[in-house]
Amino acid sequence: MLLRGLTWLVVFQLLGTLLSVLLVPQLPGPILGMLLLFFFLLLRGQVGEPLTQASTSLLRYLPLMLVPPATAVILHLELIARDIWAIAGALVGSLLLSLALTGWLMQRLIERQARRRGES
């Protein structure tokens, strides 16, 4: 079951790569693969058991897989040190502003929808 699900995932990634090279060079293969699989699931209307098994197993270990590529930051320590204040300011500032904006907006939209439902 796990292998069958894994096969699907790899096939979709390879399809994504083909699509990326042939038609949409702006999007990377795995991302096109994800979108293709998403549309496939929409059409099919359900997630089969093999795919559920493979995706939950892989996603559980996603944090582990991120360690090697993220460790490449050691190659860019100089750049980070040079821009550390700009980086800190941009990350913290944009996070706080955007958190407040999204929370406030969503709450307003929910209230508006509730009012409309109440009226009609």
Place this chain on the structure above:
Amino acid sequence: MSLDWQGAWQALITHPLFGFALTLGAYQLSLALYEKTRWVVLQPVLLSILLVIAGLWVLGMGFEQYRQSSELLTLLLGPTTVALAVPLYLNLRRIRQLLWPVLLTLVCGAVAASVLGVGLGWLLGAEEGVLRSMAAKSATTPIAMLVTEQIGGIAALAAVFVMVTGVLGGIFGPELLRLIGVTHPAAVGMALGINAHAVGTSRALAESEECGAFSALAMSLTGASIALFLPLVAALLV
């Protein structure tokens, strides 16, 4: 009889699985430490990166050698990114009643997080490489890395930005939202999911199930929309 210690040591650290072993060890140690302390700051991935860097430094091993001997894990990242379609589909199917508020907030939030990040960085004088790595910071890490590479930024830098953002959002997000009077569980969940990815979602789950569901949905949708639109927008602009 004299044993060839030098040769044995070389065979060990140049083994094609050495980096894999180092990563596994560092990750499990971090996981155990996180589970013991439950401090949000000790995110297993961030801690693992520090441990691996320390390990490489102690062993005097170059990054290139580590990269090659941990390639097994990196190769699996592709199919795992494809697998993100499954939670996206399941989350989307679960939430129907607030579809328009969700979509509108998603678009505004994802654009705001990206534009504010790049804009503030630019105002504060960050270099172009940093700015390009900042744009995708509200997508989950694997997506942010792919997109960043595509738009000419540094993938590893984007990964660290995403993780730091997630930790900060997970720590301060719920407090900040309470402070400005955002109390609806769906609104809190959306804000945490759009801005603080997985760490935010685990905080949202601790608040309530509804909050967690919206956060998971927001995280999936933000990732997918940044994956789809950011490279296209960047291709148009540059």
